[in-house]
Amino acid sequence: MPQSALPVRTRFATGAGLAVAGLSRRLGAGEGSVIGGRVVLAVDPGALERLAAGRTIALVSGTNGKTTTTRMLAAAMETQGGVVTNSTGANLLSGLVTTLARGAAEAPAVLEADEGLLPKAVAELHPTVVLLLNLSRDQLDRIGEVRIHAQRWRAALESSPSTTVVANADDPLVVWAAGLARQVTWVGTGQRWRLDAYSCPNCGEKIEWTDEGTWACTNCSLARPVPQLTLDGEDVVLADGRRLRLDLKLPGWPNRANAVMAAAGAEVLGVDVVDGLRGVGTVSHVAGRYQVVSVGGARVRLLLAKNPAGWAEALELIRPAPMPVVVGINARIPDGRDPSWLWDVPFERLRGRLVIATGDRGRDLAVRLRYAGVEHRFVEGYAAAVRATGADDIDLAANYTSFQDARRELARA
Amino acid sequence: MPESTLTIALLYPELLGTYGDGGNATVLAERLRWRGVDADVLTLGAGDTVPTSCDIYLMGGGEDGPQALAARELSESGALHTAVDNGAVVFGTCAGIQVLGHEFANPDGSSHPGLGLLDVRTVRGTGRRAIGELLAEPMVDGLPTLTGFENHGAVTHLGPGVKPLGRVVHGVGNGGGDGSEGAVSGHILATYMHGPALARNPALADLLLSWVVGDMKPLDDSEVDELRAERLRFVKRGRWRRNR
Missing domain, CATH: 3.90.190.20 (Mur ligase, C-terminal domain)
Structure with a gap:
């Protein structure tokens, strides 16, 4: 919706927040995203939902690769026009609010969301697509257990029937978290980290892996879904059998996996995979990584x-x-x-x-x-x-x- | 020395090793090798047969679901009980202390039977999760101050069959209101410290090893001493700030 269609309170809140963010930037205190967003939310606690209304929103979350994949998805979307994105990794509530308040009102938003924030972000932003990259041990002093994230994601996505989830089929925690979503695009990323998924997130029994990289719970029905897109070495293989070569500036398997997730996300938003991958391939370094x-x-x-x-x-x-x-x-x-x-x-x-x-x-x-x-x-x-x-x-x-x-x-x- | 090569069994690291506790096995094995004693680390996954002949068994911290699975496998096989009867050393951290006891709490608060190797009972805590630096004065002879990091929601009550490993100076420890941290009974020793505990407390590692091989020559632990000094300073600084 055009900015003028926002309620007076939200317009005033974003005006004040962006002024503070600008001041913070000029004072050299940083990007200003966090402080600006806090001001907006203090004046209008419902600002996030209102700033998102009528906009196409994509959310990216997971333990690793959030910032890079968000940048890649934004690059894929930019082949079709302007996007709003929090490319600096300001992925908490305040950062999301500032990003939306700063950007053009009609442009689609590609937003990185902290794993803990994702459920709230899904509930308030009504995203068109959510990318779930992976879940593994990280900051255990803060959240306690990685499975708690998976549980909260699962509940949030069940309650968001208009959302399509793009999910990593090789991460049992992610597969379970996406399990109640209405529409899912599964991506075979070839993830190798298994230390956090030896016991089934659904029933607690043992998960067994085959040499081919498929997996299944030995007790319940949780198993690797058949992916629509599969990363195979330097190529991505599509459901129709087409094989496309990845041409990336960023090194290594993790970035190839991020690229396929981003291209799959862009496809949900109407960007052809070939075009999407061309955009993804332009990303060179992200917030200093690989610089x-x-x-x-x-x-x-x-x-x-x-x-x-x-x-x-x-x-x-x-x-x-x-x-x-x-x-x-x-x-x-x-x-x-x-x-x-x-x-x-x-x-x-x-x-x-x-x-x-x-x-x-x-x-x-x-x-x-x-x-x-x-x-x-x-x-x-x-x-x-x-x-x-x-x-x-x-x-x-x-x-x-x-x-x-x-x-x-x-x-x- | 019982055998020429010592075997250290790392039990279900995929189920119980959430906090880098596998490092305890590395520490024990390296400290033996540096002294010219051969050591093997045997990593046992869920479904593997646990041998009864290992010298030291390690159990780490884990999340609730995997922890119950580990307790079930060990109590069905009875292997750890046999090993303990044969004099094996057992070291448990976090979920380890819970699984070694008579019972621990399921995620829903109900009680899950443990292995009954330590006279302790673990229940779900009612307060905040205990997360942070843990400092304890040892109640076992020959150990210096114990330092680690704890992260648990449960509370462990000690029975008359065990002694506490230490008295909490900073942090929560067992959390049952008696100021105790960890539990010791015979050659079974358990603690809420990870970090991992044996990396930060080489004297504790050597105590466990001495139960198997007897007295050993000291090692140069100056690098660990610097780390310990830094951690102790950090805790004291934090306490000073809070007390102001």
Whole structure:
């Protein structure tokens, strides 16, 4: 609906919120999305639902790949016209509100939603499509159990009959979460992380996997659905048998999986898969991920990994030994305050090279690396850590707030 | 030393290893190898036959559904009971302490039978979930301050058949109002600390190992000492802030 069709209260609320967001940006306090959104919601608690009314909305959620997939889906949609999107990863309620208030009133919105926010976002935004990427252990100090997310998603999607879900068929938690949705497009992503889905989310009994990657509960009827789109190596195979080559600027399996999810989401919104994939292929780096920064003559490629599943993938992307690596670990609230997950990550794969451990919890990592038999040193500060490698070309992998710190500090170095 | 190679059984890490507890097996095995003792880690999944001949059995923290599945498999096979009768060492964290006891709580609050290897009973807590740094003064000789991270909603009550592992200085621990943390009985030791517990508390790791191999030469744990000092400082700083 045009902005003028919004109730006076919502118009006033968004005006005030965007003014505050602009002020926050000018003061250098950040993007302003969070504070602006909070002001809007304080003035008009129903603003989210009203800002969304009449708009085509796509939501993207999951443990890993949200920001990248949101960017890819937006790029696929942009082949057809303008979109509104929270590309900076402001994925909580306040960020969603600011994004919608800032953007053109009629443009479709492609929004990343935090896993915990998704049920509320589904209920208030009435999305046309919801992409469910994956669910695995992350920030366990905050939510307690990963299954609670799956349960809440399932209930929210059951109550949203107009929504089509695009869901990862290779993640049993996601399949169960999408199980009561009216329309589902299943995507075979070839996900390899299974540590969080050994027991069935539906009945608690054991899930069995075959060598071909299919899975089924040994007790109830939960099983891998037949996907309409399947990632097969560098190709995506469609239901009609067509095989399309992925041409991406972003590296690795996780980004190929994100790309297929995004193309499937765009198709639900009326974008042909071929066009969608062309848009997806234009995405180069997303909020600093995979960006190369120069630090005193050294080229440092930045990789983000937030949890064991993400790290398992990041370790595959890190260039081979003997190239040294800097690994940064924090455990602030957005990271989860408990870094025990370091022991779920196969850091043994970094043997044969020097690893510099840094970040608030670099000492936890140092102990982990000691037991992994990896040569390492703890160095405080990201620029100092990069220098300590003594190399000209390195990868720096870090978890969420450590990644942000590294980006900020290395930009100044 | 009973055998030339020690075997450490990691029980159902896919069911019980939610918080990196598999790391405890790595820590035990490496600390043996660094001292020239061969060690194997045997990872046992749901449905696998649990051997009765291992030297040390580890059970980690888990989510409610998988935890009940693990308790059922172990009580049907009786393998852990036989191993304990033969003198094996058992170390349980979080869900581990719950499964080792007489009973624990299902998600709906009803009671699920445990293995009865520890004289403890676990019920659903009524307050907030216990999440955060856990610090305890040990009640077992020869251990320094114990440090870890806890994350549990349940409350464990100790019976007369066990001693507490420690007295809570910071955090919640067993949560039954007696200020206790963990439980020890014979060669069965359980705690609410993960982190994992044995990485942060190498003396605790060595205590478990000494139950199998006897006295051992000390290792250079200076890197862990730095981590422990940092964690202890962090907790003290937080307490000071809260007390103001």
